[in-house]
Amino acid sequence: MKRILSFLTVLCLVGFALIAEQGYSVKAVSGRVSYRQKDGSWAPVMVGMYLTDSTKVATGLNSTMIVYGAEKTVVVLPLSTGNVSEVVARCSNAVLRKTDSN
Numbered sequence: 001m002k003r004i005l006s007f008l009t010v011l012c013l014v015g016f017a018l019i020a021e022q023g024y025s026v027k028a029v030s031g032r033v034s035y036r037q038k039d040g041s042w043a044p045v046m047v048g049m050y051l052t053d054s055t056k057v058a059t060g061l062n063s064t065m066i067v068y069g070a071e072k073t074v075v076v077l078p079l080s081t082g083n084v085s086e087v088v089a090r091c092s093n094a095v096l097r098k099t100d101s102n
Contacts, residue, residue, distance in 0.1 A: 022052070022053045022069060022070055022085065023050050023051060023052045023053065023069055023084075024050070024051050024053075024067035024068060024069035024070075024074075024084055024088065025048070025049075025050055025051075025067065025068050025069060026045055026046065026047055026048060026049045026050075026051065026065060026066070026067055027047065027066040027067060027068050027073065028047060028064075028065070028066040029044075029045055029046065029047055029063075029064075029065050029066075030063060030064045030065075031059070031060055031061075031062050031063025031064065031078070032044075032059070032060035032061075032063045033045040033057065033058070033059045033060070033063050033064075033065045033076075034057065034058050034060075035049075035051060035055050035056065035057045035058075036055070036056040036057075042058070045057065045065060051067065051084045052084065053083060053084055053085035054083055054084070054085070055083065055084050056081075056082065056083055056084075057076070057080070057081070057082070057083075057084055057087055058080070058081040059076055059077065059078050059079060059080045059081075060078065060079070061078055061079060062078055063078050064076060064077060064078060067084070067088065069088075072092070074088045074091055074092050075091060076088065076091050077091050
């Protein structure tokens with residue numbers, strides 16, 4: 001019985017680790033970059049902030065944000081809006097397409 005309980009405990013801990021939300025640390029901000037707060041208002045993104053995948057962000061015209069997470073650094077391009085995970089994926093793909101075409 002103790003073995004089963006120990007196994008189930010380890011299994012639960014591993015499961016929680018797998019479904020934990022990914023996040024990104026903000027390394028640099030240039031121009032107007034905002035995130036949506038819990039109350040629905042928008043606030044400026046600051047260097048050093050930690051943004052979760054579900055945080056909504058928006059970069060303005062001629063604005064960029066550099067984030068680090070999931071063992072990669074990504075430059076979020078101007079006029080990008082959406083959840084951090086969506087924006088990072090779009091910007092990663094855009095950079096990969098540019099370098100593949102050269």
